[in-house]
Amino acid sequence: MKISRAWKAYRDVGFSGYLDGFRCLVPGFVRPWDGMAEFDDPADASQYFAPHYERLIKPKVEVFEENRLKAIDDCRRRHMLVLPAVVAIFAGAIWAIIEFHAPQYTHNQKELAELLIYGSFFVATLFLAWASYPVVVYRQSVKSDIFPDVFSFFGPEFSYNPNGLIDMDEIEPSGIVPSYDYYHIEDGIKGRYKGVDLKISELKLREERGSGKNRRTVTTFKGIAVILEAHKDFSGWTIVRKDQGFIANFVSSKLGTLSRKKSAELENVRLEDPEFEKMFEVYGTDQIEARFLLTTSFMQRLLDLKNALDGKGLQCAFYQKKLLIMVSSKHNYFETSSVCEPATFVNDINIILREMAVIFDIINILKLHERTGL
Amino acid sequence: MEPTTIILIVLLGLCALLYFWYAGIITKRNKALEALSGIDVQLQKRLDVIPNILKIAKKFLDHEKGLLSEITALREKIDQNYNKHNSDEVKAHLDAARDLGGKMGQLMVQVEAYPDLKSDQTMVQAMQSYNEVEAQIAAARRFYNSAVNDLRNAIQIFPGNVIAGWAGVSDMPFYEAEERAAQAVDAAEYL
Numbered sequence: 346m347k348i349s350r351a352w353k354a355y356r357d358v359g360f361s362g363y364l365d366g367f368r369c370l371v372p373g374f375v376r377p378w379d380g381m382a383e384f385d386d387p388a389d390a391s392q393y394f395a396p397h398y399e400r401l402i403k404p405k406v407e408v409f410e411e412n413r414l415k416a417i418d419d420c421r422r423r424h425m426l427v428l429p430a431v432v433a434i435f436a437g438a439i440w441a442i443i444e445f446h447a448p449q450y451t452h453n454q455k456e457l458a459e460l461l462i463y464g465s466f467f468v469a470t471l472f473l474a475w476a477s478y479p480v481v482v483y484r485q486s487v488k489s490d491i492f493p494d495v496f497s498f499f500g501p502e503f504s505y506n507p508n509g510l511i512d513m514d515e516i517e518p519s520g521i522v523p524s525y526d527y528y529h530i531e532d533g534i535k536g537r538y539k540g541v542d543l544k545i546s547e548l549k550l551r552e553e554r555g556s557g558k559n560r561r562t563v564t565t566f567k568g569i570a571v572i573l574e575a576h577k578d579f580s581g582w583t584i585v586r587k588d589q590g591f592i593a594n595f596v597s598s599k600l601g602t603l604s605r606k607k608s609a610e611l612e613n614v615r616l617e618d619p620e621f622e623k624m625f626e627v628y629g630t631d632q633i634e635a636r637f638l639l640t641t642s643f644m645q646r647l648l649d650l651k652n653a654l655d656g657k658g659l660q661c662a663f664y665q666k667k668l669l670i671m672v673s674s675k676h677n678y679f680e681t682s683s684v685c686e687p688a689t690f691v692n693d694i695n696i697i698l699r700e701m702a703v704i705f706d707i708i709n710i711l712k713l714h715e716r717t718g719l
Numbered sequence: 720m721e722p723t724t725i726i727l728i729v730l731l732g733l734c735a736l737l738y739f740w741y742a743g744i745i746t747k748r749n750k751a752l753e754a755l756s757g758i759d760v761q762l763q764k765r766l767d768v769i770p771n772i773l774k775i776a777k778k779f780l781d782h783e784k785g786l787l788s789e790i791t792a793l794r795e796k797i798d799q800n801y802n803k804h805n806s807d808e809v810k811a812h813l814d815a816a817r818d819l820g821g822k823m824g825q826l827m828v829q830v831e832a833y834p835d836l837k838s839d840q841t842m843v844q845a846m847q848s849y850n851e852v853e854a855q856i857a858a859a860r861r862f863y864n865s866a867v868n869d870l871r872n873a874i875q876i877f878p879g880n881v882i883a884g885w886a887g888v889s890d891m892p893f894y895e896a897e898e899r900a901a902q903a904v905d906a907a908e909y910l
Contacts (some may be wrong), residue, residue: 577854617861632757635861636857640854
C-alpha cells in the first residue's frame with residue numbers, strides 16, 4: 346500500500362471511511378443485498394432515473410457487491426490482526442498515564458513519557474487506518490466508477506471528478522474567498538442546466554491562527570463553490586458578502602480579504618431593499634454596473650435563495666464575466682454511503698439527486714436561465 | 720488648564736467639526752454629479768441607438784409621423800448641453816430623458832402591431848441594444864437617486880442646511896419615473 350495512494354484514498358473518502366471500517370466489524374450492521382433497488386423521488390426523478398439505472402449502473406451492481414463483501418472480509422481480517430497490538434498500546438498508555446503522575450519522576454521523564462504516549466496513540470491510529478483501508482478503497486472506487494454514471498443522468502454535458510474541478514486561482518480573484526493557509530477541493534461536477542453552464546466543487550479552507558502555544562488551525566470555509574455563467578454581460582467586479590455589522594464590515598474591508606484584492610477599486614454600494622441591506626453588504630468597481638446586475642428582482646431572488654438554503658452562509662461575486670456563489674455548510678456533499686449498505690447505490694443516488702436539486706434550485710430561484718434582463 | 724485654552728480647544732474642535740461637515744456635503748454633491756454624469760453616459764448610448772430604430776421603423780410606421788417627430792425633437796433637446804449645477808436645468812434635462820423613454824415605449828408598442836417589422840432582423844438587434852441600454856439607464860437612475868437622497872439628507876438636516884447655504888450647495892432633483900409607469904396598465908388599450 347503506497348503512502349501517497351493511501352493518503353489520497355482517505356482524503357477522497359474522508360473520516361467516514363475510517364469509521365466505516367469499525368462499523369463493518371459488527372455483523373448486524375452489514376446488510377446483505379436482497380436483489381431489490383427502490384428510490385425516493387425528489388421531483389419524480391426516480392421515475393426517469395430508473396431506465397438510466399437499468400442501463401448504466403445495474404450491470405455493475407453484482408461486481409461491486411462482490412467487491413464490497415471482499416472489502417468487509419479484508420477489513421475484519423486486518424482488524425483481527427492489529428486489535429491485540431492496539432489494545433496493548435492503549436493499555437500501556439493508560440498504565441503510563443497513571444504511573445508517570447507519581448511524584449518520584451522528574452519533569453524530563455514525565456515529558457518523555459508524554460511523548461511516548463502520544464507516539465503510541467499515533468501508531469495505534471496508523472494500525473487502525475491500515476485495517477480500514479480496504480473499505481476506504483472500495484468507497485473510493487464507488488466515487489470513481491459509479492458516480493460519473495449517476496451524474497451523466499443530468500445530461501450528456503455533465504461529468505464528475507472526485508478530485509474537484511475548480512482551481513483556487515479561478516475563484517480567488519472573486520474577493521469572497523476567505524483567507525486560508527490550506528485548502529482541500531473534492532467532488533467536482535461540470536455540466537449545463539437549462540442552458541446555464543455550471544461548475545461545482547466541494548471546498549474546505551483552513552487557516553493557522555495565533556502564535557506559540559495558542560497556535561491553532563481554524564476552518565474558514567466548508568461548503569460548495571458554484572461557478573455559473575452570468576445572466577448578463579458585464580465588465581467590472583461586484584461582490585455580495587454577508588453583512589457582519591458596521592464595525593466588522595469596516596474592519597473586514599480594510600484588513601480582510603478585500604484588502605488583498607485591490608480594495609481601492611471597490612466602493613460600498615448601498616441598495617434600496619432594506620431587507621437585502623440587512624443580510625448582505627455589496628461592493629463594486631462600478632456603482633451603475635452593480636445596480637445593473639443587482640436589480641430589485643434579483644435582490645429578492647437572492648433573499649429567496651438564502652431562505653431556501655435554510656440559513657446557510659451565502660455569498661456571491663460577479664467577476665471575469667462569471668458568477669461565483671459560495672454556500673457554506675457543515676454537510677458533506679456527494680459522499681458515498683456506508684460499506685455496510687448493499688452495493689445497489691440506491692442511497693448514494695437518492696442523496697445525489699437531493700443535493701443536485703439544491704444546486705439546480707440556485708439556477709431556478711435566481712432565474713439565471715431566463716434572459717429577461719431583470 | 721486656563722479657561723482661554725479650553726475655549727480655544729472647543730473653538731478649534733467646532734471648526735474641525737464644521738469643516739468635516741462641509742467636506743461631507745461637498746463629497747455628497749460631487750457623488751450626485753458623478754451619478755448624473757453616469758446617467759448622461761447611458762442617455763448618450765440611448766441617443767446613439769434611436770436613429771437606427773427610427774430609420775427601420777419609418778418604413779412601416781409612416782403614418783406615425785407625429786410620434787417619430789416627437790422622438791426626434793426630444794432626442795435633439797437631450798443632446799444639448801446644460802448646466803449641471805443649475806437644479807432647474809437638470810430637472811428639465813431629466814424630464815426630457817424621461818419623456819423620451821415614454822415615447823420610445825409607445826413606439827415599441829406600435830412595433831408590436833406589425834409582425835413584419837417586429838421580426839425584421841435589424842429591428843430585433845436594434846431593440847435588443849435598446850433594451851440593454853434601458854436596463855443600464857434604470858441602474859444609473861437608481862444610483863443617481865440614491866446619491867441625491869444622501870445629498871438632500873445632508874443639506875436639509877441642521878446644521879447641514881446652514882453650511883450648505885454658506886457653501887452655495889443646493890438640492891438636485893430626483894430622476895422620477897414617467898407618470899404612465901406609475902398607473903395601472905389597462906390591457907384593453909392594447910387588445
